[in-house]
Amino acid sequence: xxESSLRFDDLALFLxxxxxxxxxxxxxxxxxxxxxxxxxxxxxxxxxxxxxxLRGKAGYALxxxxxxxxxxxxxxxxVARRVARWQDAARGPVPVRITAGFWTSRHIARHLPRPDPxxxxxxxxxxxxxxxxxRREADIGIRNTPPDHPWLARQKMRRIRHxxxxxxxxxxxxxxxxxxADLPRSQRWxxxxxxxxxxxxxxxxxxxxxxxxxxxxxxxxPCFIGDGEPGxxxxxxxxxxxxxxxxxxxxxxxxxxxxxxxxxxALRACLRDD
Numbered sequence: 001x002x003e004s005s006l007r008f009d010d011l012a013l014f015l016x017x018x019x020x021x022x023x024x025x026x027x028x029x030x031x032x033x034x035x036x037x038x039x040x041x042x043x044x045x046x047x048x049x050x051x052x053x054l055r056g057k058a059g060y061a062l063x064x065x066x067x068x069x070x071x072x073x074x075x076x077x078x079v080a081r082r083v084a085r086w087q088d089a090a091r092g093p094v095p096v097r098i099t100a101g102f103w104t105s106r107h108i109a110r111h112l113p114r115p116d117p118x119x120x121x122x123x124x125x126x127x128x129x130x131x132x133x134x135r136r137e138a139d140i141g142i143r144n145t146p147p148d149h150p151w152l153a154r155q156k157m158r159r160i161r162h163x164x165x166x167x168x169x170x171x172x173x174x175x176x177x178x179x180x181a182d183l184p185r186s187q188r189w190x191x192x193x194x195x196x197x198x199x200x201x202x203x204x205x206x207x208x209x210x211x212x213x214x215x216x217x218x219x220x221x222p223c224f225i226g227d228g229e230p231g232x233x234x235x236x237x238x239x240x241x242x243x244x245x246x247x248x249x250x251x252x253x254x255x256x257x258x259x260x261x262x263x264x265x266a267l268r269a270c271l272r273d274d
Contacts, residue, residue, distance in 0.1 A: 010044050011073045014052065017041060018070045023060050094259040095123035098267070100142035101184065102205045103225050104246070108142075111270035120259035139260055140267065141249040144185075153252040157271045158224075160246050161238035162186050165226040166218040169235070173199035175208045175217040186220050186242050246271065 016026040017037070027034040041060075045052050052066035062070060093115070100108065105124055115121055125138055146154050164174075174194055177187045178201045191198070200216045202208045212219035213231045220239070226232055248267060254260050 006044075006047065008076065010040055010047075011069075011076055013037060013040055014044055015070060015073055015076060017053075017060050018062055018066065021060060026060075093117055093119055093121040096120045096140060096259055096263040097123045097125050097138045098140045098142075098263070099125050099138040101144075103222050104142050104271075106206075107224060108267065108270055113266045113269055115266060116262060120262050122263070139250060139254060140263060142267070142271070143247045143249050144244050146245075146247050147249050151252055153250055153255050155248045155268070157246040157248050157268070160244050161223045162220055162242040163223055163226060163234050163238050164218050164236040165212065165221050165229070165232040166235050167213055167215050167231055167233070169233070171212075171215055171218055173197050173217040175200045175202065175211045175219050177201065177205065177208060178203070185244075186222075189239070189242055190220050 013026070013030060013032075016030055017023060020026040020029065023037060023041070024034060027037045030037065041053065048065075048069070050065040050069075051063050052069060054061040054063050054066075098105075098108070108122075109124075112122065142157075144160070146156070174190060174197050176190050176198045177183060179187075179191045179195075183191070198217075200211055202211055208219055209221070209225075209229070211217065213229075218235060219226075219232075220242075221229075221232075223234075223238060226234060248264065248271065250260060250264060255264060
């Protein structure tokens, strides 16, 4: 076999399958038909003369040979991403994908320094998606816990505190998100400790805030949001059970790219403790 003749696009697909441990998921991420991907992986094995996968009901697991190839090809994603950014730089500002919770995203939108229009532009992605920074599904994440992946760089930002807010001292009861499995921790705390006092529910946090401003009930908010809302007053001290640190996270190699480095600097400026 002539190893130098391996196609980079086949290696990129192989890495997707290796990371996903699922041919179906890898096909979805690559946006190609599943039979096509299966044929490409079979052809890659034939070309290398080695069994790269252990196929079974649980998915596509890497064989020892497959793990060795994945280790050798691990930098391919980074090369492809850098080439794409080099191409994008000639077309204008590079979109930097940022993922954060609802309230943090709102705060960033209000306080982010205006980016250099020739260098980068923010591209907010849904915070409720299963975004993996290690696999480049986002460029920068703002998280409530530090990442445990060795490829991710992290910096502790501010301490986040929550309190109860209302439009007047006469308001009783609470406005909350409906109870389900995906509730943020502050809403789980509200349901667990004051569930019988919830008077009104709404499907998204912004609507909860609007209802609280209209006097339908109290609302639990991060203090950086509630303290800055003119129509609300703080009704309690910060709730110790909801305290947590905020972490700025990025891929440890990508953070040196000029657009991402500029975005990280801008985010640090608007997420620092006041």
